[in-house]
Amino acid sequence: MELIDKLKWRYAAKAMNGKTVAEDKIERILEAARLAPTSSGLQPFEIFVIKNQEIKEKIKPVAWNQSVVTDCSHLLVFAAWDTYTADRINHMFDLTNEIRGFENQGWEDYRQLLLNSYPQKDAEVNFNHAAKQAYIAFSQAITAAAFENVDATPLEGFDADAVDEILGLREKGLRSAVLLPLGYRKEDKDWLVNLVKVRKPMEELVTVMD
Numbered sequence: 001m002e003l004i005d006k007l008k009w010r011y012a013a014k015a016m017n018g019k020t021v022a023e024d025k026i027e028r029i030l031e032a033a034r035l036a037p038t039s040s041g042l043q044p045f046e047i048f049v050i051k052n053q054e055i056k057e058k059i060k061p062v063a064w065n066q067s068v069v070t071d072c073s074h075l076l077v078f079a080a081w082d083t084y085t086a087d088r089i090n091h092m093f094d095l096t097n098e099i100r101g102f103e104n105q106g107w108e109d110y111r112q113l114l115l116n117s118y119p120q121k122d123a124e125v126n127f128n129h130a131a132k133q134a135y136i137a138f139s140q141a142i143t144a145a146a147f148e149n150v151d152a153t154p155l156e157g158f159d160a161d162a163v164d165e166i167l168g169l170r171e172k173g174l175r176s177a178v179l180l181p182l183g184y185r186k187e188d189k190d191w192l193v194n195l196v197k198v199r200k201p202m203e204e205l206v207t208v209m210d
């Protein structure tokens with residue numbers, strides 16, 4: 001199947017059947033998220049992979065009781081940095097130097113530019129910026145899941161403070177941004193499964209300027 005066919009196949013499953021997704025598929029979905037581009041390459045987020053049923057059961061009531069939270073196979077929690085700090089910025093710049101094996105003045109100047117701007121900003125502004133980056137990885141994970149014929153339900157309907165508390169994210173300098181249950185659709189219990197996908201026509205979305 002071509003990518004577009006896979007994207008037409010995918011939908012935000014409202015019911016999942018509890019079947020386990022093979023670990024090699026999960027690994028490739030996470031790899032797609034890891035490979036996502038991010039602003040300045042900072043990857044200002046972490047991904048928690050919840051397989052533990054008890055933790056899923058704790059999250060469900062603070063996620064509008066959505067059944068996919070407990071009936072999924074793996075629940076991904078995209079947690080963004082609560083702010084940008086010098087340590088966090090330096091870590092990614094140092095990692096780049098280490099992996100590439102050389103230092104470059106332009107890159108070091110760019111490091112200083114970020115160090116002189118991001119950490120001084122309001123933490124909420126920084127979290128929102130970091131969360132946007134997490135959404136890019138989240139989106140790639142959704143596409144990768146479709147590629148693997150795995151259902152994924154993007155999920156913003158949850159109490160972020162409560163999820164942070166359950167997972168102890170604040171102590172780690174993280175805040176939950178968005179959830180992604182991965183699993184398999186339960187066709188006979190899902191009202192959405194046979195409904196036609198609705199998207200704006202291309203001309204409402206795209207303006208071409210020659």
Ligand SMILES: Cc1cc2nc3c(=O)[nH]c(=O)nc-3n(C[C@H](O)[C@H](O)[C@H](O)COP(=O)(O)O)c2cc1C
Nearest residue numbers: 010011012013014066153154155156157158178197
């Ligand atoms: C960021 C985001 C948050 C969403 N949150 C929820 C949610 O909490 N519960 C839910 O059932 N669907 C949720 N959705 C699914 C959307 O309603 C769905 O993707 C949209 O209507 C398009 O339909 P489709 O994904 O089935 O093609 C969310 C989607 C996105 C991208």
